[in-house]
Structure formats: structure tokens, C-alpha cells
Amino acid sequence: MIYEKAFAKINLALEVGKEIDGYHEVQNLMVPIDLYDDVFLEKAYEDSLDCEIEILDNICLKAVKLFKEKFNITESVHITLQKNIPIMAGLAGGSSDAAATLRGLNRLFEVNASYNELYEIACQLGSDVPFFLNSQAALCTGHGEIINPIDIDFKGISFLIIKPSFGLSTKEVYEHYVFDGVSKNMELQNLLTAIKEKDFDEIDKWIFNDLEATALNLSYELAELYRKIDNLSYVPHISGSGPTIFLLNAKYVDLENIKALDDSLTLHLCHTI
Secondary structure (H helix, E strand, C coil): CEEEEEEEEEEEEEEEEEEECCEEEEEEEEEEEEEEEEEEEEEECCCEEEECCCCCCCHHHHHHHHHHHHHCCCCEEEEEEECCCCCCCCCCHHHHHHHHHHHHHHHHCCCCCCHHHHHHHHHHHCCCHHHHHCCCCEEEECCCCEEEECCCCCCCCEEEEEECCCCCCHHHHHHHCCCCCCCCHHHHHHHHHHHHCCCHHHHHHHCEECCHHHHHHHCHHHHHHHHHHHHCCCCCEECCCCCCEEEECHHHCCHHHHHCCCCCCEEEEEEEC
């Protein structure tokens, strides 16, 4: 049996450009965090997946199909997926599961595929999947599939992940997003400088997400939660297309105050890896 960890991510910067041929150009600063799904793979009589959460059209089985086609594998695999990353949360759990599946298949069938070969498959599965092949902080450009590792020490930064009981559709958020034509290059450079200097006040100041306003406009419940957290004098940020909210430097956050806002919230204290 092969075991892989599928780490979640948060977006510290997400610039979304105009839509061209159905895709948005992005500058997406993603960092992996130590919240992860457990992915187990073993050879079997047929391709199958077990998961305690029902996930329609699971991307892991798509990864199996593409991997087997590329490397002419006739054997089958059974995947056991233990979900710890909330679904429809803006944490890219599904994309990370797919990348972990590709890494696991490479080991299970002893293919010894190169990074570039796995990258080619990952790009067919989704724009975020290539990032998770290595799971290291990177500025992702193009549609998100061009991975530019960042040579800055991100390790040890803490976050409180706040997941409401409801989800948001990434597709719906992007469909409602309207490009404002404003470049965020200055904000991005200021953010990278603040991270390099471990200046948490400045990091909080320069974190940005072009999808945040759209997500808040789409969900009254999310907007209300965001407002309540802001009223507690914390600085809320939304990861990806939401609805997950995260707070930087979690050791200074009063968890009881956050829990009191809504007893259905799921909280995770996480760190960068």
C-alpha cells in the first residue's frame, strides 16, 4: 500500500485578470499548509475509490484514468481517501488529492515518471493541480498552471482557518467576477517583501484576493461572518473563491470569540510547511 499526504493551500495573493477563451489569467501566490487529506493506494481488480464523504465526479479517478492511459498500465488501483480538508472551501482539497494520486500511482506502479510527465497530466486535471505536485510556496501564473517557486522562507507562519457550514462554487464565483483593469504588481511586491522580513502587520496589510468582493456579494451569510470577524478587530482574508476565511498569526486569536460567532464553524489552527 502507498500513502500520500494531500496538503491544503491558502492564497496570500490572488490577482485575476480578464477572461480570454473561458480562462482568466492569474497571479496567484499560494502556500501549502499542514492541513491535509490522507490518500492510500493499492493494486486491485478494478479502479475504485472509497471516501466517507460523497464527492460526485471525483478528480482522483480522473487522475487514475489519465495516468494509466499515458503509461499503458493495465492493472487497476483502489484508492482510500480520508478527507480532512473541507470541500467547496477555497482550499483546493480536490486538486491536492489529484496530485497526491499521481504521485502515489507513480510509486505504486514503479513507473519512475519525471516531474514533467506528471505535470503534463496534472495540467489536464485542473489549473491548481500542478502546484501540488511539489507543494511548496509558489507564484502561479498563466491560468495557474505555470509554477514559479518563491525563494523565501514561508515556514512557521500560523493561520486560523475558519470554514462556515456552507460552500461556494468556484465556477459561480468566477462567472460573477468582473475584472477592474487594475494591476496588483505593487501590492504583490510589497507582500513578498513583508513575508521575507516576517513583518506580520505588513503581511496582513498587503494580502489581497480579487475574488473576495465577488464571494462576499454572492453570499450574505459569508458577508455577515466576515463583518463580525472584522468587528472583533481581526483582519479577515478569504482564500481562493471562498468561503473559507483565514486569520494570520493565529496565536493572537481568541478562539472562543470566534466560536461564539457561530457554533457551526469549523476551525483549524494551521502552519505553513
